[in-house]
Amino acid sequence: MADTRDIELTVNGESHAANVETRTSLGDFLRHGLGLTGTHMGCEHGVCGACTVMVDGEAVRSCLMLAVQANGQEVTTVEGLAEDDGTLNALQAAFWKHHGLQCGFCTPGMLTSLTAFLRDNPDPSERDVREAISGNICRCTGYQGIVDAALDAAKTMQKGS
């Protein structure tokens, strides 16, 4: 019989209890168990970065973590980034302004990765940003709009703080 566990975790500030098969990845659980389909599975071997979410504040690949491992932890997905009233946050707004997305598939992983990165590196250089997102593959944009968005968001966030 399938090996399952009861888990409890907080996602975007909301607590959830679920019974999960232990082989289920955190990404698949968020998408299909909780219906939070903003997190995208792009390669399922930890390279493309589309599935990146924050667990206890740190950006991680949700395809390389089992849902059961998130038991008791706090998860933030792309759905949890905007302001409570739905307004885009500074990073999202910068992506919009700088054409930082085309098809939108890598975008959730870019946003979650950069959210953690900019928190720890509030004044990055272009080189820093390019290295930070080197674990997130985008096939559409050539990265330039994303880099510009991140640099602009960093400025905005510094002004705001």
Added chain:
Amino acid sequence: MAVRYLGAEVQRMEDPRLLTGHGRYVDDITMEGMLHAAFLRAPMAHAKIRSIDASRATALPGVHRVIAHADLGAKYSHRMNQLYPAPVIEQDKTQYPLAKDEVCYVGEAVAVVVADSRAIAEDALALIDVDYEALPAVVNIRTALDDDAPLAHADTTSNLMGKMRSSFGDIEDSFAKADHVFSAAFMQHRGGCHSMETRGVIARDDPWGDGLTLWTSAQSPYLIRRALATWLDESEERVRVIAPDVGGGFGPKAGFYPEEVAISLAARLMKCPVKWIEDRREHFVSTTTQRDQHWDLEVACTAEGKILGLRGKVTHENGAYVPYGILLPNSSLTPLPGAYSIPAIDVSVDIVFTNTVPNSPVRGAGRPCGIYAVERMVQVVSRELGIDPAEVRRRNYVRSDQMPYETGAKLRGGAPCIYDSGDYEALLEKALELSDYSSFKERQAAARAEGRYLGIGVSSCIEDTGMGPYEGTTVRVESSGKVAVRTGAASQGQGHHTMIAMIVAGNLGVKPEDILFESADTAKFSHGIGTIGSRVAANVGPSAHDAAFQVREKALKLAAEVLEASEADLDIEDGVVRVNGAPDLSISLGELAVQLTPMSAMRVPTGFDPVLEATSFDGSSGSPIACGSNVAEVEVDPGTGEVKVLRYSVAHDCGVMINPMVVRGQIVGGVVHGIGNALFERMIYDDQGQPLTMNYGEYLLPLASEMPRVDITHMETPSPLNSLGVKGAGEGGTIPAAAAIVAAIENALTDFGVVIDYYPVDPQMLTELIDAGAAQAAE
């Protein structure tokens, strides 16, 4: 009339949804009672299937059914359709949706498991027993036509799929009168699709209701509807194909796949919706791709570097089957002679089967290869005659006063290839200026003094965009005043919604955010062709422009009656028709729409057709030819062979830009794809046809950390071929990139006499060339 938003950097309508995780891609869709599928795929490149025994798999709890070819019955026992039949296809091999008795590439679908979950379906794959008899496989295109080469298909006598030729002008004469004839041979390798969203399909079959509905991550939903209905021998009206949000396409999602048939049949057999999401490993072996081309060319030129003729032979890898006609070899030949006025060309192509994934276009299709070939030969002329590469180009460009210029080549469908407009030399000068080309030699010398090797490379291209025959748009004002806009053209991230909303809103006098945009659902628009070949702006654009204009005219005419004013005195702003000079006299578009969409027993104003709507299929009266010149500046580290792209400058002309921000995004993305082709992306097979680069640690996609900032400057030469003056912009970044990068590397390594005959250029190859050059210099 001027289109109000044309040329404005309008932020995309698509984005807020995608930025907050509310996109709706195929895998985000769930349905009551939906089952999940996984495919069993051929583990060897060529084999006979002796038997398939699925009994152990079927017995696994949670597995509903295992379907192989034999389970489909006589009605569904035929091969896939040829989407683009052509007389030059000598062996028209398409595959079965599920292999019948032979597999011809690793990854060919053999059976499909339908189960409660994807994980269980994958569990069952290991329990299907297939008895294969291995057959010899052919992988190398250079030897595929040898007498003793293994055959890609057991029932054939040759690996030659077909032959093509592009021939015009007096080639013998050109070579006879040339001062010089130079030759070069080189291999070009282009990689796969690698959209970040893989393919995926949900099929639902409701014979007493809606019929068969397919949600699929695709670029050409109408092509799939036609092909699927034809394959099933059913009415197109009973097949609905929807492309929801699609996470990148780049060409390989433009076709019609075995999985789309197999999942449709699975849904039909199981009487419930069935979902299949391609995983990344499947993507490597089942999504069509581009691979190798070998070119062997001669160029005839004068002592001054004026090119008189180009001739030679190409071997083009087709892969195992022909899902997509001859689009790739054809689009490799069409761009010859590139941006240059070359009076005679004679190049023939052998298209050969190999036991690898079938080939289809990837961003640019064959154009990057054709342009690379021309640019290489220009480079050869420059090197051999010692003339600056930019100067050789100046001496050979088609001049603006020659426009329209008929090259002699033929487009797909046989129409002559005519360069409609542009100033290629002026564009080059802009690129040179942007790249500080004139001061490069100083930069190079300064770096050399520090032991660093810098190089610069120039490349020019033309791109035939906007191929016909049409796309269409319907514009309809609804009672709320919102404007429903529908088109058949599917988007994979290009920003169609924004672009079309800008055009319609500007024409109609409404805000772009009042546009309700729907596309890529065959039930919602009569016909569409597909998002390929940079054709949407030049086809949907004019149709949206025209449809919106028609609606505007109709609204003004009706408003003139209602407001008892002259049409000439009316204007529409923010969805309200006002009489100039009489601000109190007004009527909203919504109110006008209600008059044309009345309830029972009410009357439609005399002289007006019902509904405030119009549909147009206005497009381009030929292929608008976009053009570009790129300059790459690189540094090569002789210690490791590493190539760093330091600067990349693009001068680009895609006619009138609808939204320059979107154009910029297309160009930068395209350039990076081209740099990926030039330096990174290589799909390696062993000599048995086993793919070796099967993950993103081994197959190297370009990352932000290695990509340069791309500087762009534009010219806007309006195309005379459509009402907006637009040309396509989707592939012009990719097409010239490899040629610029390779030329720059050679330039950096002039001391070592390095000549590159293969891309992607990898560092090991470069160190070998450097060492060989150093050894030769030492002798």
Added chain:
Amino acid sequence: MKPAPFTYHDPTTADEAVALLATHEDAKILAGGQSLMPMLNMRFVVPDHVVDLNRIDGIAGVRDTGDSIEIGAMTRQRDLMRDGVIAAKAPIIPAALHWVGHFQTRNRGTIGGSLCHLDPAAELPCLMALYDAELTVQGPDGARKVSFAEWPLAYMLPSIGPDELLTSVSVPHWGGNTGHGFVEFSRRHGDFAIVAAGALLTVEGGKITRAAISIGGADVRPIRLTDAETALVGAAPDAAENKGAFKAAAEIARGIEAMSDAYVSSAYRQRLAATLVERALSAAAKNLNGSA
């Protein structure tokens, strides 16, 4: 790409983990998961049991013991990069970790996971070879110590039993006027190295008194360039003044055994080893710290 079914265990003590490993055949240890999870997803490994170490207390963290740095096996790569003791006493570790994957994978990946996975191209094994680190392995009969030189038995095969657990790594403190250099060549940032080279140099009285050089990625296990290390002693640290000592070391590096695969030839790996050893030594000579 979903893992095959397994039974999941999440012990809270090392003893419990060892007991689970002793009880269950075909068990895989899940540390940071950055290598195991892809292999599970691809079904390259299909274990019956997965023993997750992430809830075990006491096998993560960095401790300064005076003459060495004791690193718990479950210490995440991120935490190694942020640790003050390591930054002060073994700055080559954070320098090299900059090359390991991406910050998202370093947030999960652990030192113990990397040393047990033992990818030939991984940076941490290369560093542990450089330091002659000592590993502590716990089994049913208690703990044992293994020198890193004895750790790799073959390609991706560490000297650890199926019922044993790597609990910590001890990195000796070099002290004195020591400099470090770590350089690697990979095609893209964050990729596994094609070849990597690490170097430590201690300089006293203007002469090199102690040297260590290790090369990763070239062969199935990290290579210590002992001949070159010996030859360097007594040479001047500055490349311009050491009469080709670094070049001589590079030539020794060029002569190492190297593997070839579908992408890279052994000759290219040897050539890279030569380039990178010279660069690592030059870097080490340039950042002598005078105190550490």
